[in-house]
Amino acid sequence: MITVESLSKSYGGFRAVDDVSFTARPGRVTGFLGPNGAGKSTTMRVMVGLTVADAGEVRVTGRRFRELPDPGREVGVLLDASAQHAGRTGREVLTIAALTMGLPRVRVEEMLARVSLTDDEASRRVRNYSLGMRQRLGIATALLGDPEVLILDEPANGLDPAGIRWMRDLLRDFADAGGTVLLSSHLLHEIEVVADDLVVIGNGRIVAGGSKEELLAGAGTLARAADGAALAAALQGAGITARPTSAGAVLAEADLARVGAAAFAAGIALHELRAADGAGLEEMFLTLTAGSQREDAPTHSTRKHEGAAA
Numbered sequence: 001m002i003t004v005e006s007l008s009k010s011y012g013g014f015r016a017v018d019d020v021s022f023t024a025r026p027g028r029v030t031g032f033l034g035p036n037g038a039g040k041s042t043t044m045r046v047m048v049g050l051t052v053a054d055a056g057e058v059r060v061t062g063r064r065f066r067e068l069p070d071p072g073r074e075v076g077v078l079l080d081a082s083a084q085h086a087g088r089t090g091r092e093v094l095t096i097a098a099l100t101m102g103l104p105r106v107r108v109e110e111m112l113a114r115v116s117l118t119d120d121e122a123s124r125r126v127r128n129y130s131l132g133m134r135q136r137l138g139i140a141t142a143l144l145g146d147p148e149v150l151i152l153d154e155p156a157n158g159l160d161p162a163g164i165r166w167m168r169d170l171l172r173d174f175a176d177a178g179g180t181v182l183l184s185s186h187l188l189h190e191i192e193v194v195a196d197d198l199v200v201i202g203n204g205r206i207v208a209g210g211s212k213e214e215l216l217a218g219a220g221t222l223a224r225a226a227d228g229a230a231l232a233a234a235l236q237g238a239g240i241t242a243r244p245t246s247a248g249a250v251l252a253e254a255d256l257a258r259v260g261a262a263a264f265a266a267g268i269a270l271h272e273l274r275a276a277d278g279a280g281l282e283e284m285f286l287t288l289t290a291g292s293q294r295e296d297a298p299t300h301s302t303r304k305h306e307g308a309a310a
């Protein structure tokens with residue numbers, strides 16, 4: 001369990017994190033979602049004691065991080081996969097971490113196997129690792145102490161599609177075994193597939209939170225017709241809040257039957273009518289974080305890091 005209460009952090013006069021509160025629960029994968037610069041990394045750094053908050057506090061398994069007697073065995077952390085010492089081999093990185101935590105060396109080999117780093121790769125220096133290999137090594141370090149909680153900042157960066165699938169399965173298994181997972185991303189699709197709960201942050205403030213089902217249920221109905229503008233106008237005429245999406249459809253805040261009936265009454269043939277699901281979630285994400293998006297146009301594939309995948 002991770003509990004964040006009224007957390008605030010400013011840099012100079014700039015409020016990077018503004019009165020943020022949320023909970024990440026055991027047995028669930030919680031996706032921490034927001035555009036670049038929203039405050040995700042700052043919040044996570046405060047969680048693990050790397051940044052001091054101005055106000056509020058974070059409890060991990062009931063205690064502040066600095067009060068945990070054996071933090072590596074309770075919380076697995078991956079904030080920056082490139083922060084490992086470049087001159088050490090992957091196996092050395094894990095061995096040092098294992099020794100620090102008082103774990104047997106056999107655990108190192110177990111973790112290398114768990115993250116699919118081969119013997120040859122484990123013997124290479126980290127400076128020669130690809131970003132995806134660094135992420136795998138970072139995950140291995142996070143899992144080393146068999147923690148209850150995982151805190152991962154953009155863990156899918158640099159992973160290829162098979163690696164992203166592997167990461168999802170790993171996080172799912174971890175949560176299904178009763179663990180708490182908090183993972184951040186600025187890519188909605190990456191989070192949408194794996195997360196049970198979502199916390200959306202924009203401009204340092206929480207703008208939405210809840211289970212994915214709850215958020216999807218509030219996402220409405222997606223309808224498409226030859227003339228999207230005419231459809232939106234007809235739905236609005238019927239008292240339904242409706243707006244065109246970036247993909248040329250209309251997103252309506254009403255159930256399927258009401259939207260279908262309104263289109264029928266207006267003599268508009270629908271090409272598509274379905275629960276908004278992911279499309280609605282994407283619209284919701286862009287709307288909720290509109291004030292903090294860097295681009296006016298809804299660019300869905302904003303990729304900060306090389307190799308980041310949707």
Ligand SMILES: Nc1ncnc2c1ncn2[C@@H]1O[C@H](COP(=O)(O)OP(=O)(O)OP(=O)(O)O)[C@@H](O)[C@H]1O
Binds near residue numbers: 035037038041042304
């Ligand atoms: N040490 C610092 N000094 C000054 N400003 C900072 C510092 N760290 C973060 N910020 C600012 O705080 C804001 C939030 O940054 P943060 O890294 O938490 O965002 P983020 O949501 O993790 O973004 P991204 O998805 O791009 O990683 C940004 O505007 C950033 O420039």
